[in-house]
Amino acid sequence: MNAERRKLLAKAEELLAQAQTLIEEARDGEQEAYDNLPESFQDGEKGQTMSEAIDNLEAAIQSLEDAVSTIDDAKGS
16 A cells, blocks of 8 residues: 555544544433433433433444554555
């Protein structure tokens, strides 16, 4: 792979890292909000919806981590 394409991939990794940080912030905020709910709400529909959102955000974070790893593989790192 030439230097120009490696530079493009490095930029992509940087953008993915920024996206991951934003998603982590959203997940952390949702987790904090969930944790501050009374237990009766955590067990209810609202709590279930929030818990699913947290799980989905964690899956998105993992997908971004996987994408960065795959890009590293493509670069031969």
